Amino acid sequence: MEIQELANTLEAVLFASGEAVESRRLCEALGTDISALEEAAAVLENRYSEGSGINLLRLDSAYQLATKEQYSPHIKAVLEIKRSSALSPAAMEALTIIAYNQPVTKAFVESVRGVDSSGVVNSLVEKGLLCEAGRLDLPGRPIAYATTENFLRAFRLSSLKDLPPLPEQSSQVTIDEVIEAAQAAENEE
Structure with a gap:
C-alpha cells in the first residue's frame, strides 16, 4: 500500500475508532510496519497542520484523532457540554x-x-x-x-x-x- 493510501486508511480507522489505538495494533490491522505507519502519520499531521479543525495526537505508542482546541467552545455549544471544572x-x-x-x-x-x-x-x-x-x-x-x-x-x-x-x-x-x-x-x- 502506498503511503498516501496508508495515510487515508489510517485516518479512516482512527476516525471510526474515536479512541486512541496502539501502533502495534494499527500495524497488524493495516498490514504494515512501524516505519511506514509513522510516515503515514506524518502525512496526516502535515494535512491537518493547515486549514483543518482536526489534529493527530500521539499518546505514548498510540494515535488518536482529535479536534483542535480552538474549536472547543463551538463543539461544547453544539453538544451542550458543560464546562469541565478545574482540579483543586x-x-x-x-x-x-x-x-x-x-x-x-x-x-x-x-x-x-x-x-x-x-x-x-x-x-x-x-x-x-x-x-x-x-x-x-x-x-x-x-x-x-x-x-x-x-x-x-x-x-x-x-x-x-x-x-x-x-x-x-x-x-x-x-x-x-x-x-x-x-x-x-x-x-x-
Whole structure:
C-alpha cells in the first residue's frame, strides 16, 4: 500500500475508532510496519497542520484523532457540554505524586501528602485521569493507580517522558532552612 493510501486508511480507522489505538495494533490491522505507519502519520499531521479543525495526537505508542482546541467552545455549544471544572490544589498534588511515581497506592499518596487522599484519588478516577493498575502483592492487596491517556490529553503530553523534570534535591529548600531563616530574621529585629 502506498503511503498516501496508508495515510487515508489510517485516518479512516482512527476516525471510526474515536479512541486512541496502539501502533502495534494499527500495524497488524493495516498490514504494515512501524516505519511506514509513522510516515503515514506524518502525512496526516502535515494535512491537518493547515486549514483543518482536526489534529493527530500521539499518546505514548498510540494515535488518536482529535479536534483542535480552538474549536472547543463551538463543539461544547453544539453538544451542550458543560464546562469541565478545574482540579483543586489537592487533586493536582495527588495527580502529580501519582504521575511521577506510578503505579502507587492511596496509602503512598497519603504518606507523601500527609492527609487522607481517598476522596481525591476517587475523584481523579471518576474524571478518567487515573485508573486502577492492578493490585500489589502486599497484605490487603491494595489497589495501585496510574495515569490514563485522558491524563496525557488533558496535559497535552505525548508520553510520561514529557513530564517536566523534578527539581534536584540540592535546589529544594528544606524546612530546617526555613526555620533557620525565620530565626535569623527574628534575631536581627
